[in-house]
Amino acid sequence: MLPIGNEEESLRCAGFCDCRFPNSIDVANTKAHIPDMVKCRCGEDSGNGNEWQWHASNEADAQIHGRDIIFHPTYSQGTAIVRGEQPFHQDKVHFWEMRVITALAGTDVMFGIGTDNVDLQQFKFHFVSALGTNAQSWGYSYNGRIQHCGEQLPFGQKFSQGCLVGVYLDRTRGYLEFYLNRRSLGVAYTCIPQHAKIYPMVCSTAAKSVIRLINSTSQSVTLQLLAFRALAKQPHKVEELRQMPGLISIMKSYWFLAPPVRYSRCSKENELDLGDEAVLSSAKLRLSRKQKYTDDVNIDDDDLYANAHKIALWHSDSGDEEYTTSIHEFCDEYFHYLL
Known part of the structure; x- marks a missing residue:
């Protein structure tokens, strides 16, 4: 080769x-x-x-x-x-x-x-x-x-x-x-x-x-699975659950919804994190774009999550200005929002 x-x-x-x-x-x-x-x-x-x-x-x-x-x-x-x-x-x-x-x-x-x-x-x-x-x-x-x-x-x-x-x-x-x-x-x-x-x-x-x-x-598919799937979007909450002895078996069953990660040394050297490392193909990480979505923004989380890779347009808060950004920039903001 x-x-x-x-x-x-x-x-x-x-x-x-x-x-x-x-x-x-x-x-x-x-x-x-x-x-x-x-x-x-x-x-x-x-x-x-x-x-x-x-x-x-x-x-x-x-x-x-x-x-x-x-x-x-x-x-x-x-x-x-x-x-x-x-x-x-x-x-x-x-x-x-x-x-x-x-x-x-x-x-x-x-x-x-x-x-x-x-x-x-x-x-x-x-x-x-x-x-x-x-x-x-x-x-x-x-x-x-x-x-x-x-x-x-x-x-x-x-x-x-x-x-x-x-x-x-x-x-x-x-x-x-x-x-x-x-x-x-x-x-x-x-x-x-x-x-x-x-x-x-x-x-x-x-x-x-x-x-x-x-x-x-x-x-x-049970209510328990659905509840854990929702919690899986909040890694800090999942980590708290892992510390509870009574939930060990449940966490073991649903481990794939919030799988434990082991970064390679290469990933650490490049300062890759949860929002950036594997989901985006951008050659340079846009770590400066850390804007969080606020509660008053009307966004359907599930729908956005399901279609994040297809979205190429983002509307600014002004309402009049519309600009085109890369899919990777948009996903960078969204996946940081999930944190």
Whole structure:
């Protein structure tokens, strides 16, 4: 793989932790089992284990070893798609988290969901962004884009080796949300059909690319879950709840709504914080824009949160002046408001 330029490297999201990961040359030349080259277990003790596994298929150019997927173990001649063993229940919310073990490159590596109508062998000999090519799947690319029905939209930073990619699916409302290093990127889609069979999916065109499932959980939608989801927008309140012995089991069940974060040293050196580090693709942080929204502003929090990545216009308080700002500047203000 060609070396990444300094400019492109600076635009990539830093890894979740500072553990050592093998470089591309070591991966290409190794005769050993690639997942064994990574000892990192950071974040794997956050949840309650894994409630499902990947589905192994003899037809796919991918090997399943427990939680690990090794795409194109010899060489790549197209796109391999892997899905979970079972569809998600319709009356629950689901969250799963994957670690990127190897450096990502090539046409695309995508994370997302798809229905039982997705043909897993359709692009076996074609290099494409497979998830989201039609109405049967929804995908999030390592290039920082989401895709559905063949339409790609920008959705944050590029990412690669060492990052954690999370997927939150609310089957009761049809909401699909993506996380990067345990920071929500906002709701990507609100059109997930409630009565279709939906599976978790990953696809890759990159030879010897490895993805590991580290956490997965499903929870029924109850008043308790809804209450905690609302509290999750206030990290300081969540931290207070974590200190209460009687709530330990509840916090463990709903950990994914306010997942514990471990910053890499690179992130700390760049002074990244909750509002900026993973959700925005801006090369320079606009830390001077700390304006908070006041209580007298009529804003629908849920609606804004669900569509934050699509908003490009912001109206000033004067009412007459309207100016265009970048999506990233707007999100910078909004996510600081959530704090």
